[in-house]
Amino acid sequence: MKMGATNRSTYISQLLVGTAAILIANPALAQDAATDDVQADEGNVIIVTATKRDTTIQDVPFSINAQTQEDIQRSGAVTLEDLSRNVAGLTIQNLGPGQSQVSVRGISAGQVVRDQPGVKEQVGVYLDESVISLSLFTPDIDLFDLNRVETLRGPQGTLFGSGSVGGTIRYITNQPTLGVTEGQVEANVNVIDGGNVGGHLKGAVNVPLGDTAAIRAVGYYTRYSGFIDAQGPGGGQNVNDGERYGGRIALTFEPSDTFSITPRIIYQKITANGFNRQETYNLFANRFTATRPAVQLGEREQFLLLPEAFEDETFIADLTIKVGLGAHELTSVSSYINRDILVSRDASALTGSVSVDLGFPAAAVVLPSNLRDTTDLSTFTQELRFASDYDGPFQWLIGGFYSDVQRDYRQRLPTPGYDAFTDATLGAGTSAAVANGFPVNSPFNSDLPFDIEQLAVFGEVSYELTDKLTFTAGGRYYDFEEVRIITTGGLFANGDSGVVDTTASDGFTPRFLLSYKASDDVTINAQAAQGFRLGGVNDPLNTPLCNAQDLALFGGFQDYSDEKLWNYELGVKTQGAGFTFNAAAFYNDISNLQVTLDAGSCSSRIVFNVPEAYAAGIEAELGFSPSPGLSFNVSGSYIQSEFNSTLPGVLATATGIRDGNRLPSVPEFQLSANGSYEWELGEATTAFVTGSFQHVGSRFTQPSDQENNPRTFVHGLPFGGAPATAATTIDLELPDYQLVNFSAGVELENGLSLTAYVNNLFDENPLLSFDRERGGRARLGFNIGQPRTFGVTARQTF
Template identity: 25%
Template sequence: MNSCSRQGPRRAARPVTLAPTASAALIAIGLLASGAAAFAQSEPAPADKDAKKDLQTLDRVEVTSGKRRQMQSDVAGTVTAISGADIESHGSADIEDLLKLTPGVQYNKGTADGSLISIRGVGTNSNGAAQGFTQSPTGIYIEDVPFTDPFAFVSTPDLAPFDLERVEVLRGPQGALYGSSSLGGAIRYILKKPSTSLTEGSVMAGISSTADGGTGWSTAAMVNIPIAMSTGKAGLRLVLNSRKDAGFIDNLGTGVKDANVIRVDGGRLLFTYALGDDFDATATYLRQHSKQADGPGISPFDYTTGTGYTKNPDQLKLQVRTAVPMAYDSTFDLATVQANLKLGDFRLTSLTGRQTKSRGAREDFSRDFYDPSAPGDKWTSDTFYDSTSTSQEFRLAPVTPGRVNWLVGAFWMSADVKRDQLVYHEPRAAVADLRFRRNGTATEKAAFADAEIKITDRLSADIGARYYKTQLSYDRIVGNTDADATSTPYASGDSGTTPKVSLRYVIDPSMSVYALASRGYRFGGISNLGSSPQGLPYKSDSLWNYEAGWRWSPSKTASLDVSVFRIDWKDVQLSELYVDPVTTRSFLVTGNVGKARSQGLELAAAWRPFSQFSLKGTFAYTDAVTSGGISIGGTGIPDGTRLPGTAKVQGTLDASTNFEGPWDSSARVSALLAYTGQRKAQIDSDLSLPAYTTLDLRATFSWNSVEFSAFVNNLSNSRGLSSAVDYFTTYTEFYPIRPRSIGVSLRYDY
């Protein structure tokens, strides 16, 4: 949310729920199933019955969420692993596409690299603009390096998914192994490593058209080169990607049609060196740049007349009216070196990471500063965010698994974050009318340990804990120029322990159950103003997650995972607008307030009745509400208020069928039906986002090294809303999902 806005009346609005229809989607999936059955009946019987059985077997996925290699089905906890093959088969372009496949996870859309992700309802905002100076509740990790800002939200990197090994989504707090940035859960990007023996490459290009919008395109390329060396083996892997997402929002104020165009360019270079089984190291450098032009959201408010304010989604069009063009520019890069050294019967792992993030936002403040006595006045805000972080982790673990598989480790991280906001009245003068600067350094030190103990052949326990110490030093700089600036320093710190314990029991080879208790925490900090009581330091908030699960694989062609959980969250960090009684400006302030709880059910099922057809489904019920006296800035929030950004009900149905296509091709047709229930947009607002349903269809035809795909996403052109920010003093901004998009792509592998 903007740091600065003019005081105005709070406007009430009735919550609106749209009843989505999914009949077309169900018919499409039914046709897939019947088509697959027909292909199965006409398929010649293979000579070897076991060969056919193997084709029907569901894929077994290996994960490293516990910082050791395990089969996904053996983890005592809820981990969804989306393989690189699944990412490619669904044509995923960004993290929004990926998270559709995961129950209990809500992607709350914002500007480029400005979105928020909520897991199991843990969150107090649905949009990065309202996150303020608190750490995001969901951790983002690339190659196990934390990418979530410790304070003063900069961005949520959305790494291009081309040529990924897999993405792991860990639901529930991961404080024992991953630290502060995983209060509600974590998302891990695992990059595909260089091959030291195989020369290979891929090129891909696609084009798409968006309903009520323009044309977009995407390109990507990968090359892997083994390197001959006199000792050891080495490999180099280069990945490049570029895409343009078509705009579909018209800006009536600037006269720009299809204004919200997004351009993403990036690449990564990986180098691996291995000296037998005793030593290996991988160095990685990646960089990604995203630009979003104008119109990031929709709002009918007219800054020239003060009319058009609404919270009713039924009255929305894909239009916005701003006085000046808006623009967002985000860049992040990461350099890592991971080395593994065998020391007798043990392996020592060192992971060094350095990352930078920068983000610029030019936003129209004419709506924020709307003054009935001066309608049509133009205001602009330029905000610059920068962060630099360095981290180091060491782990020691046995090489050969035994009845006790353990690891111990140490972690250190230091992050410098700067935020500078300048507000101008148009036509702008050389010096900003208002300026707000916040600079800080955050450090985290931790020691952790984890042990998986095989008590009997069927019963195992996992016990882990992390001791942490966090510190934050922070300057609030007041003054429009360096000459008249005054700096006020603040400091805060926290320490504590985040334990985890689980039990897993194998009933028989097809069935197991587990129970888990784990704790998570988040950085404390200093509020935006720095004047009592609103500027007092706020401490770390923490939560306990209690979970039980049941896994059943009645055959190699079917699986069912069911988990239930309860989360108890205390000292909840909440950011809310506070109106300064002297200046009448409003600011985001943060404090520890009250309690909250979240409880629910998550389900994931897969079935491959015959080799050509597979069906997967997910379902999540999440009841996340306040449970104890939440209030800040004098505004009370009643017990039982739903936490924002998470639907009470979510679900997906994913069907695919393979068959012999035309012109000697191998063909695949898939359908993904996704339902997102009603959500609350903001904890301190009555704004409600309606439920919506989308259906994505994709057909792929392959000939040896060539692959052609055609797709339509959001077939019914659902006008769903991903998130919203309620600037209740003036206006509300909504972030719609992408309208129906139709496109094709061509890929060549060698």
Template identity: 25%
Template sequence: MRKTQLSCAILAALTSTHIYAQESDTKAKIETIEVTATKRTESIQDVPVAITALNGKALENLGIDNFGDYVEFLPNVTFQGTGPGQNEIYIRGAATTQSSIMLSSVQALQPSVAFYVDEMPVSMAGRNLDVYATDVERIEVLPGPQGTLFGASSQAGTVRMITKKPNHSGFAAGLDMSLASTKGGEISNAVEAYINMPLTDKLAVRVAAYNDKQGGWIDNIENQPGNGGYTGSAVVIDRISGGVLADPENTPVVAPQNDALIEDDFNDAVYAGARFGLSYIFNENWDLLVQHTQQTLDTEGVFAYDPNLEGQSSTNRFQPEENTDEFGLTTWTLEGRLEKLDVLYTGGYLDREIDTLVDYTGYTNGGLFSAYYVCNYGANVNAADETCLDPTKFYKEDTTSTRNTHELRFNTTIDAPWRVTAGIFYDKQEVATIGQFKIPSTEKFPDMARTLLGSEGINSNGGPFPSEVGFVNDVTHTIEQYALFGQLEYDLTDTLTASFGARWYQIDDTYKGSTTTVDVSRRIRAFGSLDTDELEAVGEDPEAVLAAVESGQLQVGSLDPDGTLTVDDTIYKFSFDWKATDNILLFATYAEGFRPPVTNRVGGGQASNQTGAFEGFRIPVYSTTDTLDNYELGLKGDFFDGQVRLNATAYYSEIQDLQTSRFDPTNISFLVFTDNVGDAEIRGLDADITWLATDDLVISSAISLLDTELTRINTELQGIAPGEGARLPYSAKFSGNINARYYFELPESRTGYVNASVAYTGDRLAGMVMGAYVMEDATQLIYGTGSGLEIEEEAAVYEGVTYSDADGDTFRGGRYVQDSYIIANLAMGVTKNDWKAELYIDNVFDENAVLNIDTQQFTPKVVTNRPRTIGLRFSYDYY
């Protein structure tokens, strides 16, 4: 059978790094695509950087609309979170405890992986911009530090979504539609369309629009205490609150009710938006591109099930859960040439608004003041009268974030053995958040409130808080960055090239605002100035604080007297690449990456619990910068006359002062702060191979081998975090996938194809704190049954807690295991010229994957994938 140009194009849609070009009438070879990973346009096989790229046709044919789908084909990338718009990206195992989504905009680590839309960085702590992948040219994933060219948060890698731009060559339009049914869930449907139109010889526009309704499959079922439902436990409440109840084992707890919220398939998600692009050619040397994307992501319900309930699609929620995430992204690029220089100025403005409503009834299971919030206790209360009321609570957060970036970049174009890329960069982010915690039951206990807060803390109704809102965060976080960067490449010989890159940066981090009880701005200024009067004004003992600073327990050297956290440094990159043959490239690279420090809202304060591991403990004023040094050796090669492509990279990474987001229920309760857990090492191997097995069959595969290890633990986290030698979280030792596509010719010039893929993800550990046995015991008491989730024991005792189990022994230390899983997909389709019809089955064997074990509610919830989904896709393109 002769290979046609059409069938070659279909094969192109399979792979992650290549397209297929017909070399003769009987033979095809793998041909590379062009990428801009080094801020120059180059062949992917000629860039001495490990890159995975998936072009737009491949995204379409694989049914990929968001980055979560794409990760299935990237074994070295992990996508952790609690649902659409609430995820973080990790690459090559450089991960710690995931940020609390409920407080991500107030107190969270900066991402370790940068996410770009074209030239614009759009990363955000805990909530990466979830951009719908419509009308996309390609997606590039650059593992390993990319900080010299892409800046902060490119510590472990960079992900770039490259959109399609207006085309001046002619009119084009297209339409994609899909309809799908999920097992045990609702119908999903999507419509995408684009139109490209040259208006004049110099002006062209392109518009893409989409609406994708993703039906739910998680059921919010009636709470049934005693049958796996939420019963509540005064023992847990008393334990967390420091033993304040007189007789917790016999204190009744009012179980929350959710009758009005019972709903099947309540976790819907709807992506809706449009992108507008305008391209203007001034002359043969200069052109301008302006684009604007407007998108709204609406979700309801949760994307996790309660493992204590029967089945793997049921949950108990007691308040409505909603998330509206809307953004407008405007970018502009002016590109041209000055003599022997290519010049590019690019900038962008991102305006994002997130409105979140979350059930946080689970706070009662882990919050330090749980008894205060829900139980009738105190000096004048008899044990027989003690009771704990309905613990139902909700959290409402309104977040507005803006980001404004500018970059001016120069590339040399002279025909010489050296090439230079250099530029300046400016970035300003501002995140303004108002978070409201509703804690209604405290109104009923004015006597207890007076005891704890004093008469000035009591409202007109007698309770310590207003009737609607109990606690408020009002915080604005501003990050301003300046940078100079450059990279020099020099051809030592015709086949050997050396390159050197560097980036100087300065980051100013300003954290301002207040809570119901704390003036955050004044507190940070007090620790920045170490003024004794100011320290006293914020409730601190100046002598104790100064002693903690003198001993090195507290670091404040990067904090200005006005409360601004300022850091500056220079990072470097060195590499050699050798073109061993025309088809084989070998390279060696050393690169540095970093994440900036994070100011803590309650920094400098003493822990409430001053026993065990917390004796003498103070919350860090800020987590210090963590750095990653990476060494790697790589191979890129085409073999057997272009029929086999093998790309492989072996790497070793050292992380210093690894940042983590953490809380402990006996200490800081629900409030998250950031800390440096210690040092870590990562060893790994990434490889992908593509084989044109026959004229009709192409097979591609990718694997990731990882060995992660904590090599040093911060002394203040010993007994809380895992010990030396422990694995980093969310990192599977082995992951891989294989994909095969077979095509065949049909009558009337139609072409049929069958595509099958299988992806395997190995076991991973959840989080950085060894609290799984504590949470498991609480789950047993609260629900009358355990979660059934596997726990890896990592310490004989969990030294960070002072409470004991029923036998009087301290709890063991361990982390939940996110079990391995296999996902298989199948698709069959027919194409002819400009249309395609496809039947697909995602998750063929209906695997219930453990994507994330969420412990933010102090009992485990399992974030899972969509069950088996069968659907139809149809697309039409007119040129």
């Protein structure tokens, strides 16, 4: 950790402690209330800003879901993954703390992993007006004191730019409110069945500063329970526990109805002591060894020679200025993001598998080896919008966007004692000859600085052709350039020295919408929109590790082009007394889909373009309240997403790119249902019970998992007395799973509420993604979900 980051961490920690102290010492300073950003009347109308204007969710002319603050609290959701199960068409692939992949409507390119820094995101993620998405490493924002989470389905390139090819997720926070003193404190304790104890303490306060300003401060601390046990010298019980703490402070200055300025600072740090990986095979712990103790790893178990860790420290500063100019409004959004990320993995099995291939002695194979991936990111973005602000049939918006991303990505593989074995086996001086200026006893090293600059101009106009029919058209022109420099060294690397690769791209993406108001309660929408995702350059294969077959198969993929998508959609939105029903049918025609593949023994991953693919389906969400206090919500999606292209010869089998094969990581069918009932226990006390059911269909982690499945992985490593023919057979189709959650509680008139809950009632062990290293020669396993969890939450609003 750099000294500056440490000092900042200490300062912010002190600031959060001070905020918590204010909340505890001054309980009268808080009260839970809606902000100007979203309002709910007695008809439960939700106002969203998906079109960068205040609009009711039923009037947005495309498919959108909004989970409100009450939805989040009642469901007990603490992560976007929790929320996703209640949102039709939204899928989260859990790859560990702060490392989840998001896909919408089946638009997925396969499992992106920590050492693919050049891959761009397919779903844009925003915190209010600031873009925070960064492929796999999008910040895992705490959901406390959020006003809502919006899921905008379908490409949103016109207003939200690159990376919104499948859709956009927007975290909308509660904003400072003038003239109101309010807030809340929340405490939780939970225990995982077979794991340890976790919990959180969170607080928010809104304080007016005279008649024209207000400040809102939020602080939170969460202790994550662990549930993975690890055998081996680096193991222990519940090794994947961790913590998250942070907060945000926003100040709004509004001297008049036509001018407001809101600066904000956000800080968050996540640490985890391990990963949610359940291993099936490990080079050092398997049932084949004879000269080492044979080990059969069980459910929720792994093997470690070294402890693992994850750290993600995020600092965001943004500034939003709104100026009313008569019948127009000018909005400026400036944001700066600094992030320091460390992924520290036990790579002993990976390094050891290479050592076996190179003929190193057993003493070298069992050396502890630590792969450390670090990312230092600095991002500056500026958006300027000018829009109409009047009543009338013609509305318009025009804007410009600029971003500059500086990202330094580094890998080191410290393996004490390795150089001596290298020189003894391959010849004196070998380790020094391949080091390329990197440290000793580190057989793989890489430095990958990226500089990505992007400029865009966008606009959208709408016109009410009649009282019932509205036409909207928009477009975005973008121009970007990415410069990447790669330097590698060590026995496993190619020894690249300052190789510069430049990728440049520009283009225009349009969107057209028709909205027909059939009646006061029924609206029919149609849309045709294009989305895009920027291309890039693959990292060179680790050729010293590749066998001849893998080198021949994957050695020819260098760069990859922009991904484009046309979305065609027809939807209906209805509402009536006590119910809402929204549904949409869609077809996505994808060209140059960027697919991520595992390059087997090379311990590398590549991205390349598939000429044609598609995703088509239907999604529906129904909410109804048949009687006072009783409500039900049902949402579901059926998505068929497949390749329309077949690669020639053996490439089709090796990659899974075959006409009719499914796109990876997306279930065909997803269903969520929940119901709640509340009743008066007394004049000032309300009781409630809530139950939910979620079904997630079967998936594949990578396209190639559909070929020759169930797959037999021949480990081919005669280590520890294991035969060279040792093999493990695994069904790579991730099975469907069902989760049942239940909660009950009371709400008192004084703002105090108590909720007891159990999540994953039947202790399902969902397999979320398949984890492999060196094509199964080092390690095989699955990333898994959280076991049954019991908890109690107390919340006090003031």
